[in-house]
Amino acid sequence: MHLTFKETKEEVYAAQRVSKHISPHLHNALEIVCVTEGTLEIGVGQELYHMEKGDIGFVFSDIIHHYQVFSEKTSRADYILVPSSFAGVFKDKIQGYAPKYPVIRAKQIEPDVYNAIQAIIQMEEKEPMIVQ
Numbered sequence: 001m002h003l004t005f006k007e008t009k010e011e012v013y014a015a016q017r018v019s020k021h022i023s024p025h026l027h028n029a030l031e032i033v034c035v036t037e038g039t040l041e042i043g044v045g046q047e048l049y050h051m052e053k054g055d056i057g058f059v060f061s062d063i064i065h066h067y068q069v070f071s072e073k074t075s076r077a078d079y080i081l082v083p084s085s086f087a088g089v090f091k092d093k094i095q096g097y098a099p100k101y102p103v104i105r106a107k108q109i110e111p112d113v114y115n116a117i118q119a120i121i122q123m124e125e126k127e128p129m130i131v132q
Contacts, residue, residue, distance in 0.1 A: 027081070030082045031059040041070075056117075
């Protein structure tokens with residue numbers, strides 16, 4: 001296994017992408033993944049979690065993770081990276097709240113959460129970020 005550290009910029013990154021295999025890596029940002037089509041497997045640490053359409057996964061900064069796609073059909077997801085610097089002096093405290101089970105199932109998610117994700121995804125690159 002080849003582990004990589006991905007340097008993240010000091011800005012929020014948001015994109016809609018076709019999901020694909022991504023080898024194990026870590027970065028200094030919170031990663032939020034919302035499956036919009038198909039399925040996705042997210043590996044966090046030594047565990048692999050299955051995600052269906054509408055499920056949202058959270059990977060806290062500096063945690064080794066990877067993605068796998070086993071389906072023959074196209075899988076898509078919204079990916080949002082929020083640099084840990086956005087937490088300021090609370091970074092270490094927040095890191096302590098990293099969930100043991102990083103996936104929230106679609107049936108547990110309120111529609112406003114999807115609305116917020118779409119608002120971030122659809123922002124123009126030069127537009128100031130909501131979270132700032």
